[in-house]
Structures are given as structure tokens and as C-alpha cells.
Amino acid sequence: MTSWTILTGGAGFIGSHLVDALLAENRPVLVIDRRANDRGNLAAHLGDPRLRLVSADIRAPLADPLASAMADVESVAAVVHLAAQIDVARSLDDPIGDAQDNLVGTLQVARLARALNTRLVFASSAAVYGVSEALPVVEEDAGWPPSPYGIHKLAAEMHLRVQARLPDKPLSAVSLRFFNVYGSRQDPRSHYAGVIARFVERALAGQPLEIFGDGQQTRDFIHVADVVQAVLAACERGPSDGTPINVGGGQEISIRELAERVVALTGSESPIVHLPALGGEVRRSRASVERSTTHLGVRPTIALDRGLREFAAWFAGLGMSASSST
Numbered sequence: 001m002t003s004w005t006i007l008t009g010g011a012g013f014i015g016s017h018l019v020d021a022l023l024a025e026n027r028p029v030l031v032i033d034r035r036a037n038d039r040g041n042l043a044a045h046l047g048d049p050r051l052r053l054v055s056a057d058i059r060a061p062l063a064d065p066l067a068s069a070m071a072d073v074e075s076v077a078a079v080v081h082l083a084a085q086i087d088v089a090r091s092l093d094d095p096i097g098d099a100q101d102n103l104v105g106t107l108q109v110a111r112l113a114r115a116l117n118t119r120l121v122f123a124s125s126a127a128v129y130g131v132s133e134a135l136p137v138v139e140e141d142a143g144w145p146p147s148p149y150g151i152h153k154l155a156a157e158m159h160l161r162v163q164a165r166l167p168d169k170p171l172s173a174v175s176l177r178f179f180n181v182y183g184s185r186q187d188p189r190s191h192y193a194g195v196i197a198r199f200v201e202r203a204l205a206g207q208p209l210e211i212f213g214d215g216q217q218t219r220d221f222i223h224v225a226d227v228v229q230a231v232l233a234a235c236e237r238g239p240s241d242g243t244p245i246n247v248g249g250g251q252e253i254s255i256r257e258l259a260e261r262v263v264a265l266t267g268s269e270s271p272i273v274h275l276p277a278l279g280g281e282v283r284r285s286r287a288s289v290e291r292s293t294t295h296l297g298v299r300p301t302i303a304l305d306r307g308l309r310e311f312a313a314w315f316a317g318l319g320m321s322a323s324s325s326t
Contacts, residue, residue, distance in 0.1 A: 002028060003027070004027075004029065004030055004077065005235065006030045006078070006112070007030070007080045009033055009081075009082035009084065010042070010053075011042055011053070013181075013183075014123075014224055015031070015033070015082045017183070017225070019042060020044075020045075020228075021228045023045060023051065027077070028049075029051055030053075030066070031053050032058065032066070033053070033055065033056075034057055035055075041185050058081075058083050058101075059104050060108065062108055063112070078118055079109060079112060079113040079116065079121070080123075080235065081121065084101060084105070084123065086125075088127065088150075088278075092148060095148035102149065106160070107156070107159060110160060117169075119172040119173070119174075120160065121234045121235055122157070122173060124156070124157050124244060125149070125153045125178055126178065126179045126287065127147060127149050127153055128145055128157065129141055129142055129150075129282065130146050131282065135284060135286045136287055136288040137246070137287060138290075139177070139243075139288070139291055142157075146281075146282065157242065160173040160175060164240065165241065165242075173242045174234050174240065174242065174243060175242060175243070175244040176234055177247060177287075178227060178248075179222055179246070179248030179249065180219045180221045181194065181222055181223075181227050182222075183223050183224030183225065183310075184310075185224075188201035188202075189201075195255060196221065196262070197315075199258065201315065202270055203270045203312075204266055205270075206268060206269060206270055207270055208271050209272045209273070211255050211259060211274050212275050212276065213274070213278070215255045215274060216254050216255075217281060218253060218284045219285050220249050220250065220252050220286045222249040223249075223300070223302035225302060226298070237295070238296050239295060245291045245296065246287040246291060247289075249300045250287055250289040250300060256272070261308060262312075266312050
């Protein structure tokens with residue numbers, strides 16, 4: 001009997017890389033995405049009978065939209081929930097909309113996983129930590145996020161932990177707290193793109209690299225290939241009681257140093273300019289990766305400089321693979 005993986009947000013940046021990995025292992029996948037008709041990231045797999053695309057809104061019940069696509073699906077190995085509103089600034093402007101996407105949407109996906117009696121892997125965020133005094137941040141440090149985005153991710157985690165403890169039909173769930181993910185297919189023109197994508201695009205075009213604030217804020221970056229390996233591992237092993245697990249690189253770098261590295265690696269002459277600081281930003285961030293190593297058996301494998309070179313090469317159209325040697 002063939003087991004399917006259900007994946008929300010599968011047409012997006014991280015989701016499409018996960019689709020690649022699942023199909024490479026001959027594991028069929030059903031993608032739920034409001035952008036399912038925008039299939040650019042999944043173009044290589046269109047027509048593959050192991051891939052099914054459903055355009056649906058996760059904020060509403062999912063049973064009816066999935067009924068036809070799942071009519072002959074005998075088994076579901078896991079539900080992976082990646083779909084989200086990920087713009088911190090937008091969450092500050094529209095906290096109700098963010099709650100609908102990131103909290104209500106997660107509850108609807110959890111309802112689906114419970115109905116299917118299968119495991120839920122939830123993509124949470126490092127934004128749940130807020131201002132952390134001690135680094136690296138360990139999973140117990142979560143609390144008082146400075147943005148509605150972080151609040152709703154943390155609230156969603158708490159709901160999953162409650163559902164995992166229900167005496168009647170508990171939900172098997174794990175929350176993966178993604179730090180700053182980067183890699184190919186990340187669109188720098190999107191409002192939600194990461195800083196690496198924006199810096200690389202501007203450096204290659206000879207445009208100024210814009211830093212919000214003094215540039216001394218730090219981030220922990222992890223390559224999308226390493227994130228995919230963590231998600232695949234979490235589908236099969238690890239905690240089932242909603243326990244959160246960091247998925248990060250385990251290193252911090254200042255945004256100013258990041259900009260300087262991008263300029264150097266691309267051979268660009270772009271200037272680095274500073275703009276007013278944004279609200280709701282975390283000052284420092286570095287993940288403890290002990291729990292992901294212990295419970296999932298994975299650790300980051302792609303160093304930042306290698307990842308930056310490969311992303312710049314991909315963006316410039318050279319097609320360097322994330323699996324190429326260092």
C-alpha cells in the first residue's frame with residue numbers, strides 16, 4: 001500500500017524543494033496551496049501521477065476540497081504544514097489577518113490530520129523567541145514574541161500540544177521552528193523574501209544593499225536543503241506530543257557582515273546603505289541544534305559561504321546544484 005504525504009504550501013519556496021525530495025524517494029505527495037495554479041516551482045513534476053495539486057484555503061475546512069483528490073488514497077504517512085503568512089511587518093499591520101492564516105489555518109490542518117489519524121509536522125518559526133538574552137536559544141526559551149506573527153506561531157504550537165494530550169484520539173504532532181531559510185527558488189522580489197535573496201539580487205545588479213537599522217542585528221541562516229532533511233526526518237521520527245525542535249544553522253552572523261560577504265562573493269561594487277530600523281525585529285538570533293540532532297538525527301551540512309555562492313550562481317542562471325561539492 002502506497003502512503004501519501006499531504007503538504008500545505010507545496011507550491012512555495014520550501015514546499016517545492018520538499019516535493020522534489022519526496023518524489024525522488026518515490027513517495028507520492030498531495031499539495032494544498034492557494035497558489036496551486038501558479039506551478040512554476042513545480043514545473044519539473046507536472047504530469048507526474050505521484051503529484052496531485054489542490055487549490056484550497058487552509059483557513060476553511062479541508063475535507064470537502066480534498067475529497068476528490070483523495071478518493072483513491074488508502075494511506076497518508078504524514079501531513080506537513082508549511083502554508084503561512086510569513087511577513088512580520090504585515091502581521092503588525094493586520095494582526096487579525098495573520099491570526100486567520102497562521103492560527104486558524106493551523107487548527108484546520110490539525111483537524112485534517114486528526115481525521116486522517118496521521119502525524120502532523122508543523123512549520124513554526126524562530127519568531128516565537130522574541131528577545132532572547134542567552135544564546136544559543138533553546139526550545140524552552142520561547143515566550144513574549146514581539147510581533148503578531150510570532151505570537152500566532154507560538155499559539156499554534158500550544159494548540160498542537162493540547163491536542164497531542166487529548167485522552168480521546170490524541171494528535172501525533174511535532175513543531176519545527178525554522179530559523180532564516182534561504183536557497184534557490186526564493187524570490188527576492190517577493191515582499192516575504194529573505195534578506196539573502198534581496199542582497200544577492202541587488203549585488204548582481206550593482207544596486208545598493210539596504211540594511212534596516214545599524215546592521216548589528218544577527219540572524220541564524222540555514223540552507224533549504226538542510227530544512228528539507230529535517231522535515232523528512234520529522235515525518236518518520238521524533239516527538240509526537242507537539243514538542244518543538246529548532247531547525248537552524250547553529251551560527252549567527254550580523255546583517256552588516258552578511259552584506260559584506262555577499263558583495264565580496266559576487267564581486268560586486270554595490271554600496272551598503274542603512275535605512276531606519278523596522279519594528280518587531282529580534283536583535284540577536286542563534287539556534288541550539290542539540291534537539292534536532294538528538295531527536296531527528298540531522299544537523300546542518302551546508303556552510304553559509306557555500307550556500308551563498310550556490311544561491312548567487314543559481315540566481316545568475318549558472319544552475320549550480322545545492323549538492324555540489326565545497
